[in-house]
Amino acid sequence: MAKEIERAGIPVAHICSIITISQTVGANRIVPAVAIPHPLGNPRLPPEEEKEVRRNLLRKALAALQTPIEEQTVFS
């Protein structure tokens, strides 16, 4: 999906748990997430810290969207 949306002309930041799949399917801006059942959270953390984790991942994704790239790039 990342690839097809990008093909249509919109840059995509892919926040995902399985980087290799994202690479294989052809996402270009890849942001590694926390874990499969909670990619943008961590239930073991107190709520405020968990929100911070989520906010930081989104900041990474937004930074990725603002970064010129020539090829598939993982923003870890």
Next chain:
Amino acid sequence: MSDASRNGKYRIVHYVNQFFGGVGGEEKADCEPFTIQGPQGPGRLLEKRFREGNADAEIVATVVCGDSHFVEHQEDVLRELVPLIRGYHPDLVVAGPAFNAGRYGMACGGVCSALQPLGIPAITAMFKENPGVDQYRKTVLIVETANNVSGMEEAVRKMVRLGIKRLRGEEIEFPKAEGCFEQGIRKNYFHAEPACGRAIAMLLRKINGDPFETEYPIPFFDRVDPQPAIADLKGITIALVTSGGIVPTGNPDHIESSSASKYGKYSLEGLETLDARTHQSAHGGYDNTYANNDPNRVLPVDEMRVLEKELGFKRHPWYYATVGNGTSVDNAKKFAKEIAVELIRDGVQAVILTST
């Protein structure tokens, strides 16, 4: 009793385009289908090679159709051609070779594919980048050719080799041995040497810099060049899309928990956050406990809202969701294409896609 056993000859019908059918080039690409009795163009070479291969085969008819006409009227053309071809009682249908001619490849694949349900064996041949390969290789035996007609001799030789096997009902070997594209069929067999021995042997060849061949090639996926970076987030609209299956409670569109056949589009208008009462996960490929307790863990609506205020972008008031769990690449592509059309129409300039 088949015709072949009646008169001792295998009956072949050959499909070609307007060029190989002797009608003309691109200017005749809208030519309607017609039939020539006997072989025509490359069919003569095919017939000759079949006989040299000790298969007493005869091309009883050559079916010709313009490439543009075929792809623009595929359903109508096939509705006409399938019964027509069947009327010749062929033991085998050969289409092409199409080399890298895209429409011709689509036509050859289309004809062969349409004959499958009737139990009429059909083979074709084309270059690996012909779109007909991606479209039809799973259903049709496609021989790999060079990208232009200079590869005719080799293409015909490989097609005849495969064609004879199909005529005689012999076993089709692995795609590489047959010179075909993989159909994605898995066949179990006993190897003389256990996997561990083969793996070590392969590793040693790799370490020594010797040539080696994987037993399981990673499927080829195409690539899209990265879009230019966003210069400034201020004022742009960013949409959230997820394959993590976050849907409004009750899953109103009944998105399947695996092998999804659809996606949903849901409003975020006025929403500061998602919670266990408003949203849930419909995904069947991971433990939903955490996502159901706090759907923001998969679809980060709450923190997008925070950053929206801080950084000055606009969050698109709709999000799109599907379940990425055994979902076919074809479906995922289709969903994304439709979603992209709407996003562009709605002025969205960037997407954050989340996956589990």
